[in-house]
Amino acid sequence: MSEMAVTIFGPADGDTVLAVHGITGHGRRWRDLATGHLPELRIVAPDLLGHGHASWAAPWTIERQVGALIEVLDDETGGPVVVVGHSFGGALAVHLARTAPERVRGLVLLDPAIGLDGERMSEVAAASLDSWYLRDAQDAWDRKRAEAWWEVPDALLTTEIAEHLTTDGQGRVTWRVHPSAVAATWSELARPFVVPAVAVPTHLVIADRVQPPYVRPEFLDAMHVALGDDLTVTHEDCDHMVPLSRPELTARLVRDIVARTAS
Helix, strand or coil, rough: CCCCCEEEEEECCCEEEEEEEECCCCCCHHHHHHHHCCCCCCEEEECCCCCCCCCCCCCCCCCHHHHHHHHHHHHCCCCEEEEEEHHHHHHHHCCCCCCCCHHHHEEEEECCCCCCCCHHHHCCCCCEEEEEECCCHHHHHHHHHCCCCCCCCHHHHHHHHHHEEECCCCCCCECEHHHHHHHHHHHHCCCCCCCCCCCEEEEEEEEEECCCCCCCCHHHHHHHHHHHHHEEEEEEEECCCCHHCCHHHHHHHHHHHHHHCCE
């Protein structure tokens, strides 16, 4: 049994999609996409290690996250699945397709963060620790709105705060995430990128308002070489929270890969 906590949306007999969130996220963040835009699909949405209700035990390496995702697939699926990943979840989706290609029938990568600059990741990790704790729920709202969540609907941000904001044992307001897991994950994003072991149908979305971009040219070039005509790239005029701010686009791309890879 996986150390990840898993939320499942949709019918038991629907095509299964593994949905992997990004840094500081959680599986229930996929609820709006699953119930409002992809109700016919079975969405398996784990909390990554160090996040939400999953195990917070170290280490928080890519290899351990991928191993836990494979355990989720062992528990919840009977064959290869389409994997949709956002940000760090996109990186994990690619690593999963590299490590266990027989488990992945297609990919939807939403502004994946992978193979990033080490100096930049060091600065981001330090900044995240410096500003980790919050005054209250209003402070959490204001900070999200000042960051990549500025175009996410109010109702989804309200739900995020209700479900994911908590108070630790010392009475400090914080997200339900281990701060050291977040810092370690920023470091993992500076590791050299990989590409899928075999060509699989893949949609990759680049959020053009993210500067500097998470999708680096070297990674994109390598994906084109590895996947050829199986790779489709979409540039979207949006910020980083693609699955929340562009659910219609996300749903269309997921449905396309599900249909193209149906047995």
